[in-house]
Amino acid sequence: MLTNVEHIGIAVRDIAASNALFAKLLNVQPYKSETVEAEGVTTSFFQVNQTKIELLEAINPTSPIAKFLEKKGEGIHHIAFEVDDIRTEMDRLQQEGFTVLNETPKRGADNKLVCFLHPKGTNGVLIELCQEIR
Numbered sequence: 001m002l003t004n005v006e007h008i009g010i011a012v013r014d015i016a017a018s019n020a021l022f023a024k025l026l027n028v029q030p031y032k033s034e035t036v037e038a039e040g041v042t043t044s045f046f047q048v049n050q051t052k053i054e055l056l057e058a059i060n061p062t063s064p065i066a067k068f069l070e071k072k073g074e075g076i077h078h079i080a081f082e083v084d085d086i087r088t089e090m091d092r093l094q095q096e097g098f099t100v101l102n103e104t105p106k107r108g109a110d111n112k113l114v115c116f117l118h119p120k121g122t123n124g125v126l127i128e129l130c131q132e133i134r
């Protein structure tokens with residue numbers, strides 16, 4: 001079951017500059033910064049009440065973020081939904097005809113297991129599912 005929007009991912013070119021910008025905008029400092037080598041990204045997380053924003057900077061030219069910035073420029077990269085059981089949701093969505101981009105859940109940032117749905121099957125929006133690692 002999808003429970004809530006867990007975070008909105010924003011692709012940025014310079015995470016230090018964007019951290020300062022979003023700290024000013026949201027009036028709060030990022031609560032976490034984390035590099036996820038397997039995804040080719042450095043992230044930072046801001047929280048405003050129930051809403052989380054994930055800033056993403058590419059750490060190499062083959063990162064999905066580097067490709068996204070090249071094609072579309074900075075902006076919203078994905079919407080992440082929290083799920084109670086990621087494997088059950090991956091199976092359900094596959095049966096519903098969505099293209100799940102990884103066969104098994106992978107380790108994301110902020111203590112989560114994650115998977116992605118191809119944006120071509122979701123009206124051009126990259127969807128992330130995430131489940132807290134308990």
Ligand SMILES: CC[C@@H](C(=O)O)C(=O)SCCNC(=O)CCNC(=O)[C@H](O)C(C)(C)COP(=O)(O)OP(=O)(O)OC[C@H]1O[C@@H](n2cnc3c(N)ncnc32)[C@H](O)[C@@H]1OP(=O)(O)O
Pocket residue numbers: 009036039041043054056064065067068071077078080101107108109110112114116118119120124125126128
């Ligand atoms: C930090 C971990 C984690 C977390 O815990 O929160 C993250 O958030 S990691 C975020 C970064 N990781 C990912 O994005 C992984 C999932 N993405 C992918 O597997 C790929 O990026 C992709 C979506 C399959 C696209 O890869 P690829 O086909 O190699 O790239 P192209 O550049 O050729 O794109 C093809 C096509 O798709 C469009 N596209 C790409 N990314 C997005 C996007 N984020 N939103 C909407 N559309 C996207 C791209 O524009 C191309 O379209 P056309 O040009 O019309 O063909």
Ligand SMILES: [Co+2]
Pocket residue numbers: 007009054078080128
């Ligand atoms: Co994310």
